[in-house]
Structures are given as structure tokens and as C-alpha cells.
Amino acid sequence: MLAANIAAGFNAAGRDMKALAAAGQIAYFAGQNPPAGWLRANGAALARDHYAELYSLLGSAFGDGDGVNTFNLPAVSAPAGLMACIRAGGLAAQSPRSVEVHAFQPSTGEYLGVRLADISPNEPGDVLLLPPFSTTTPPPAAGAHQAAVFDSGQWRLVPDYRAARLWSTATAVKVTAQLGQSLADLGATDLPPPFFGVWDGQAWQVDEAARAAADAAAALPEFRYLDDSTRRNALIQQAQQDARQMLLLAYAARKPLEVVALAGAATQAELDLLAAWKRYCNALAKLSQQPGYPATIAWPVPPA
Structure with a gap:
């Protein structure tokens, strides 16, 4: 009974601290969804009219928001098992719901995996607070030596031999591939050459x-x-x-x-x-x- 009372006391104190935190404060939480009044600090774009208190603190210092209609949250990394959240202000009674989105690498578009994004608690309807470099569209399944890349608003599959052992068909020496390079682009094969091997266009032959x-x-x-x-x-x-x-x-x-x-x-x-x-x-x-x-x-x- 004593242990249960102590745990209940800590939970109540935690709820009080979450409620009393000032808008714009960053904190780390466990679980799938941020607490009520908090949002994931993941760089998502917010509507200025619906998050006026937070905009008054952040302005357009983060991301590509225009500062007129939208602004961006900071993107804050978190220790494993935790999520970085920012106090949104206001008196939200419920935690924001979360949905899965698909993240991709900013420079190459390579698929990175699933992440969670919040549904805005301050707007009517299911307005998704989409983080940068992510999409709601799932990528196609990649086959052997393929990778999914998000390019010009859509996914496509490209060759991916970066982890493969490859040899030049011209010199029989090892070569390495970059994302998107095919065997034809490299003039390479994944068939290991014999000693004194020469490539006949289909296979290695001994010279x-x-x-x-x-x-x-x-x-x-x-x-x-x-x-x-x-x-x-x-x-x-x-x-x-x-x-x-x-x-x-x-x-x-x-x-x-x-x-x-x-x-x-x-x-x-x-x-x-x-x-x-x-x-x-x-x-x-x-x-x-x-x-x-x-x-x-x-x-x-x-x-x-």
C-alpha cells in the first residue's frame, strides 16, 4: 500500500510539472504520445494562428516556415527510448494522437524508416504535423540490391550495391558502388574473378x-x-x-x-x-x- 501511494504521488507530481511548464520549454518523455499540451520537437510546420503563443516565442527561427502562415518547431534529438517534446502552451486537455510517417535522408532521399508524427490537438479535423523529410506515402518494397528513394514527391527504386563485393570487369580489381549505381554503370560484376581472369561479357575466363x-x-x-x-x-x-x-x-x-x-x-x-x-x-x-x-x-x- 505504501509503495502504491508513493508511486501515485510521483505520478501526480509529474502531471503537475507537465501542466506548469512554460510554453517553448523542451523536455524528454517516454511512451508513444506526448503529454497533453506538448508536441514532438521534430521540426514539424505549425499553423501560426493555432499556435500563437508558441509562435511568439519561436518566430521563424527554425525550418522553412514563412512566419506569416506557418512556422517550424525545432528538431531536437533525444536519448534512446525517449522523445524530445516542446510545450505548446494553451490548455489542451488530451495528448495529441500520433500516426506513422516514413522518413527519408535529406540529401539522397534514401528511405530511413518509420517515425511518429502528431495530429494537431489545436486544429479541427486530422491535421498532421508532418516532420521535415518525411511523407505519409509508404515506400515500395525493395528487392535484392535495391533501395527506395523519395524523389520529386514520389518513391522510386534504385540500384544499391553498396554492401556488395564487386569487381571491375576491366581490371578484375575490387570496386565500390554508390547509391543508385548499377553494375552496368560501374562496369562491374558480383562474380569473384579467378586468378588471371578476363571478362567475356557474361562470365570470367582464365587468360x-x-x-x-x-x-x-x-x-x-x-x-x-x-x-x-x-x-x-x-x-x-x-x-x-x-x-x-x-x-x-x-x-x-x-x-x-x-x-x-x-x-x-x-x-x-x-x-x-x-x-x-x-x-x-x-x-x-x-x-x-x-x-x-x-x-x-x-x-x-x-x-x-
Whole structure:
């Protein structure tokens, strides 16, 4: 009995505090609906005429309300399990009813999930206080590798391979997708490539010439006992080491030309030679993009 009386006392005190709070005050509550006289602080647009006391405090400081007919509530985040509410003022006798709406990401329109919005307690009829970046229209069901996006007032389904493991069909290296990019946009597939794989438009095939070249390289003493994966990694390491050495020599050759070019004293022949060295360095930096890399490499020729 004592415990019940204490609990009842706390509940009564809570009701009194909710009722005595000043308009515009922010507080956190548990449950599905705000208490009577409170609204969710979720950025929703309100009619100025029906919330005059709250407008006198907030003005048009939040959101896109025009300040003539509408104004916006602040959008306040809340700890898990609670909702941030704002005291609306007035003497509302009942808690506002809530309905489910569908939220979307502001910049991409990607569907974020269901949230609750209030039905205005100060207006006749079921006037929904819709938060920004949300709609009452449910999104279509997204299939595999799809996402629902709200665009120009309606939902549409777009490709979504962001969580998928993808490989470029041109280079067989891993690539990542952005929301809305299809496999065709990326030139990619979700089929993992084999070693020395080349894409034939439908599936991966083994490049036998590249494999044979790798096998020939594997006959060298340092590669003889390596499996396919280790052999490929060893070839890549060797290619990178050779490319670094060539780049060091190239940078040494470029340095005098860059000095005179920076001073504005270079002849046209020197400028042309400098440009040729830069193209050579760029080609060395892109060796891994060659189809046969690392088994077969078309090494660029340094300028004469």
C-alpha cells in the first residue's frame, strides 16, 4: 500500500510539472504520445494562428516556415527510448494522437524508416504535423540490391550495391558502388574473378596466355614453390619494386628540367622533354590497370 501511494504521488507530481511548464520549454518523455499540451520537437510546420503563443516565442527561427502562415518547431534529438517534446502552451486537455510517417535522408532521399508524427490537438479535423523529410506515402518494397528513394514527391527504386563485393570487369580489381549505381554503370560484376581472369561479357575466363607467362616466371628459382595466390602476390611485389626504381631514375632526370621550367628559362625542347618524362611517370603509376598485370606487363619506354 505504501509503495502504491508513493508511486501515485510521483505520478501526480509529474502531471503537475507537465501542466506548469512554460510554453517553448523542451523536455524528454517516454511512451508513444506526448503529454497533453506538448508536441514532438521534430521540426514539424505549425499553423501560426493555432499556435500563437508558441509562435511568439519561436518566430521563424527554425525550418522553412514563412512566419506569416506557418512556422517550424525545432528538431531536437533525444536519448534512446525517449522523445524530445516542446510545450505548446494553451490548455489542451488530451495528448495529441500520433500516426506513422516514413522518413527519408535529406540529401539522397534514401528511405530511413518509420517515425511518429502528431495530429494537431489545436486544429479541427486530422491535421498532421508532418516532420521535415518525411511523407505519409509508404515506400515500395525493395528487392535484392535495391533501395527506395523519395524523389520529386514520389518513391522510386534504385540500384544499391553498396554492401556488395564487386569487381571491375576491366581490371578484375575490387570496386565500390554508390547509391543508385548499377553494375552496368560501374562496369562491374558480383562474380569473384579467378586468378588471371578476363571478362567475356557474361562470365570470367582464365587468360591462358597470362597464366602461361606466370608459369614461366614461376620457373625462376625465387618463384618455383609458390601457389597461384602467392605467385601473383610475388609478381606484384616484383613489379612494384621495379616500377619504384624506374620512377626514382625518372624523377632524377626530370628535376633539372623542372628547375629551368619553374624559372621560366626552359627551351621548347626542354619543355617537350619534361612533358614526355611526366607521361612516362604516369604510365608507370598505372601499370596495375593493364589487363595482363602482373604476369605480363607492357613497360613504358623512357624518353630518349
